[in-house]
Amino acid sequence: MFQRWIDDFRTESAAVARLSALAAATGADLVLLLTEWTEFREMAPEVLGDVVRHRRIVDGRNALDPATWRAAGWTYRALGRP
Numbered sequence: 001m002f003q004r005w006i007d008d009f010r011t012e013s014a015a016v017a018r019l020s021a022l023a024a025a026t027g028a029d030l031v032l033l034l035t036e037w038t039e040f041r042e043m044a045p046e047v048l049g050d051v052v053r054h055r056r057i058v059d060g061r062n063a064l065d066p067a068t069w070r071a072a073g074w075t076y077r078a079l080g081r082p
Helices: 002-025 045-049 066-071
Strands: 031-033 056-059 075-078
Touching: 002 045, 056 066, 066 075
Parallel strands: 031 056, 056 075
Antiparallel strands: none
């Protein structure tokens, strides 16, 4: 029973995290990625780009693929990367 509760929690948390990330980024001039959670690492740059004011991201965890984000029109910066 406990494992089922954990699985349900993870599934619901993932869905909320995706919605929350989009909601939090809506109208943003700059997005800061400060977690390595899968839900955020796997977010499509095109989808996120549709809700922000400017496609600018600082990857504080080096969790994203710079080429993918730049190809989607984002100004990508990361700590310790060019």
